[in-house]
Amino acid sequence: MHSLDGWKDLDYDAIKEELIEADAVGIFHPIYSSDAPPIVRDFLISLPRRIDMGSIGRKEAFVLTTMDVFSGTGCIQLQPLLESCNLDLRVARDFQVTSNLGIPILTYNPVETEKLRLRLDKSREELEKTCDVIISRGKRIWIQWSLLGRFMGWGQRVGPKFEGRTYRYLGVDPKRCIMCMECVDNCPTDAITKTDDTLEWTDACTDCFRCYNFCPTQAITVKGRSAKPGRHRQHTFFKEEFLD
Ligand code: SF4
Ligand code: SF4
Structure with a gap:
């Protein structure tokens, strides 16, 4: 494989x-x-x-x-x-x-x-x-x-x-991002790169939204919009059950 x-x-x-x-x-x-x-x-x-x-x-x-x-x-x-x-x-x-x-x-x-x-x-x-x-x-x-x-x-x-493809409208809310690199480390295709003070998404992105689900502060934005806690849910049980 x-x-x-x-x-x-x-x-x-x-x-x-x-x-x-x-x-x-x-x-x-x-x-x-x-x-x-x-x-x-x-x-x-x-x-x-x-x-x-x-x-x-x-x-x-x-x-x-x-x-x-x-x-x-x-x-x-x-x-x-x-x-x-x-x-x-x-x-x-x-x-x-x-x-x-x-x-x-x-x-x-x-x-x-x-x-x-x-x-x-x-x-x-x-x-x-x-x-x-x-x-x-x-x-x-x-x-x-x-x-x-x-x-x-x-x-x-x-x-x-x-x-435009998804990677062009994924971004990060600087007020919420704590630069923990969970998103970078868990991206299966290394599609997120760290610049001096922010993160950038590249066309290696497969649209899987693992980065979104793994972010501990719901800092990842879609088309510039931030997640509203409680309304926009993350599914971390996949992390607990399948990736550890
Ligand atoms: S996982 Fe979230 S808080 Fe951590 S670096 Fe990525 S966007 Fe920032
Ligand atoms: S959506 Fe998936 S492939 Fe795209 S940057 Fe996030 S984790 Fe990586």
């Missing part, structure tokens, strides 16, 4: 050997406005330039994504890029895992922690079933999205082209 943060520095000779041996190639990513994060796309664009994928032979591929409640065809958006890598997308599934609906730009009532636990249990069961299908090399699974779902997914993908 390889992490795609730092994908430019991966050992592509070793990856080629692994690909030759592999039965299938899996990609896992958090949903990113009904799409894949830029670092995943960049990796797949670069792959055929670094490895002669035609010489490896056609392989099966699967894409598993995490989402909040909706991904609108997000998990099949990599299909053209996978095809350009000679990979046949057979299983594409999204799983409800976390919640980013408690962030300052949204007016939803934040999801209760107990509901998230139930959601996670259900997703675990679905993931096990999906893994069985992948391992047995059974039928092709693509979710049949409704017309409304496809339209909403399209809207989520087009919107950021005008508005």
Whole structure:
């Protein structure tokens, strides 16, 4: 398994050997406005330039994504890029895992922690079933999205082209930030850099909102808006149960 943060520095000779041996190639990513994060796309664009994928032979591929409640065809958006890598997308599934609906730009009532636990249990069961299908090399699974779902997914993908990607509107409230570096240390893609007196977000961001959830003072802003304690909830139980 390889992490795609730092994908430019991966050992592509070793990856080629692994690909030759592999039965299938899996990609896992958090949903990113009904799409894949830029670092995943960049990796797949670069792959055929670094490895002669035609010489490896056609392989099966699967894409598993995490989402909040909706991904609108997000998990099949990599299909053209996978095809350009000679990979046949057979299983594409999204799983409800976390919640980013408690962030300052949204007016939803934040999801209760107990509901998230139930959601996670259900997703675990679905993931096990999906893994069985992948391992047995059974039928092709693509979710049949409704017309409304496809339209909403399209809207989520087009919107950021005008508005800018998430990392451009994440920021920090200097009055609340205590420069503890919890956000920096817990970012899975090293997308946050510290400057002299503030923090900056880069395009390595995958929109996972782990930084937001881990900040002890709710100092991370979204589009310049600060979280209101009690209204905009953080979900730190993931930290307690899965990361320690
Ligand atoms: S986790 Fe919060 S308080 Fe700590 S450095 Fe990051 S933004 Fe500042
Ligand atoms: S932790 Fe924050 S900066 Fe890092 S990828 Fe997730 S949302 Fe982006």
